Amino acid sequence: MTLQGEVLLEGPRGRRLCLELAMELNQDIRTAVFWLGYELDSGRGTSRVLLTMVSGENGVADEAAASGSGTSEDQLAAALTALDSTSLSGTTIQLALERSVDTARYWQPPDGEDVLAALPAVRAALLPLADQVLRAPGVQWWDEGRAVEQWAIDWRPADDPAPLPGNLRQALSSWGRNERAEEARAALDRPIDPHAPVSGWWWSFPRGLLRSVGHLPAGLGLVEDSLGWLEATAIPVRGTGRTLEIRTPEDWTELCRRFPLEVTASRRHDWFNTTGRDGRWVIPDWEQAATEWDAVHLTVLGYLRGAGRALQVDTGTATVIAGWDPDCTIWLTDGVRECEGPRQAWQRAGQGESWNRVP
Template identity: 60%
Template sequence: METQPNLLLEGPRGRRLCLELAMELDSDVRSAVFHLGYELDPGKGTSTVLFALSSGGSEASAPSEEPSVGDLAAALRSIDASSITEEQLAAALQRAVGTARYWQEPDGEDVLAGLPAITAALQPIAGQILATHTGQAWSQEHQAEQWAVDWRSAEDPAPLPRNPQEVLNNWAEGVRSEEAQAALDRPESVYANITGTWWSCPLGIIRTVGAIPAALNLVEDSFGEQEATVIPVYGAGRTLEIHTAEDWISLCRAYPVEVTASRRHDWFHTTGRNGQWVIPDWQRVASEWDAVHLTTMGYLNTAGRALEVHADTATVLAGWDPDSTLWLTDVVREAEVPRQLWSREPNGDVWTRTG
């Protein structure tokens, strides 16, 4: 088994976490990543435009000598990360999750973090992260106390859904129908400008998180919600833990459903792989497991990678937030304690309990 720092650096979200933390710790690294990331960004000059401000608020000129990948690698190796704080780690994790995108090419910073020289230079930082209390907690398994998050207004209360079997039956029918229709309607060329379903998990079943309010900021493809109703829940049953990519691969190998036609375009863009794709058949997974929990380390190691299931098939874990649990059977109950109301300012990161 790989060492823990390597597990962190194998995944694009884990590498981005380390790079974000390095930028938090060193302003020169931040500047170098800013310029190098722009040069590597697939949207350079179009969807991404280089615009920097000096500390006084006026437009800043580019440095007289552009930083190189070698310069950045050397700067990363020189960082002393021995005194990193939980607040810095939380901010870096939030940005790593928030910049995930599985429907287009990775952004310039993700590309930069994936260069072999930069990944190697991030090794000491990865080791320091995992030596912290927070880093160690990222491998923690599903806990009894959980929270379901309802992003609707508190003025629109709703009970927890109690029909997972019906949802999964409809999901399975929908996946197969979409796949058949996509095979007829969509071009086989992965270079076609086509997008569609890109996530790997069913929508509509209960999904819970283990930490509030931290989890409110750890949302892929967030719509920037400013209110959340947080529901305390408890559940018991057979829980599968996803600690590493191997756990996800094993699940896909045991219960595969093909999604090549419906996801080939998006997943080619995000991984560069062209071939057959599968995800877990969640309807069949529910026959063995009541719940599946993705640890934070499992997320950082696994999300966004093209992972070989068999010689001719691969999978991607996408659209599943860290330290969250999917409940596949009707074993979750709302606890007999009040729901909590949380809110934040527009574009803010700090959530405040309001009820």
């Protein structure tokens, strides 16, 4: 089935991917997005401060110059509609995808560029580019299921080896106890007002389980909330068993519907900040999900369509895919192990630079 570009624009990460591509292809669009994004950012003047050095008459700054090009949202939309995307390449798309992943955040309001990309006029203007992205060579793997042979990433150099996480059932059991205890504490200690300056655990999956990716070096650059690692060791793994593929937002909400775990008190404030929704929240009860599935894989398209949105589970209840990297498989049982083949050492010169395999 041929997907239409509209599916990329369903979610904030897909829209940001397209906006990043547009900025890469046209410098005037980059300038307009910079200024409009600043104006729309919730942290304007506080967490996001603009420093200008503009001289006017008698040394007074010219306010019009200091506020940028003066491009309006409608003018940006017109520029996006007229954008020439014939030079689109796989490398350009990958870099834009990495920037979209890197700018995801679930503990505070979306940045101004995400807000800008969600405006109806801008979103509509991004549709031709989104169509072009899905037709581009090199993105077909975005909808692929989990490969049997993958890579687990250890963010340490190859001369500091570490065993893969084991006893995943036990880790899930510990997670379940801790998650329920945290929810109970939050219900007692945290205010109901979603605007209260409170933050906590915002991920929607258990930390500490074994995770694997299917593509290198792509998987090294597609990491949410990364710590800016410059070295990594890729460990070849082979997994068997039943895998649930999250290709669409509906795949995720159905999982939450079948195995719901209440997290309203512990997620209320963070997820209100990122989605603007106030209400009941659930995530999958991963212990229960493990009775049916050995692994859950989030495709790149599933991520771009669903991550960071308030996804409706039922009347009055929603969920968020948060903190889960695209093309990442999370293992719920011990059906995965290191397989034959050497571990690979990778490094990069700096944050935002390309990853290169170390001979």
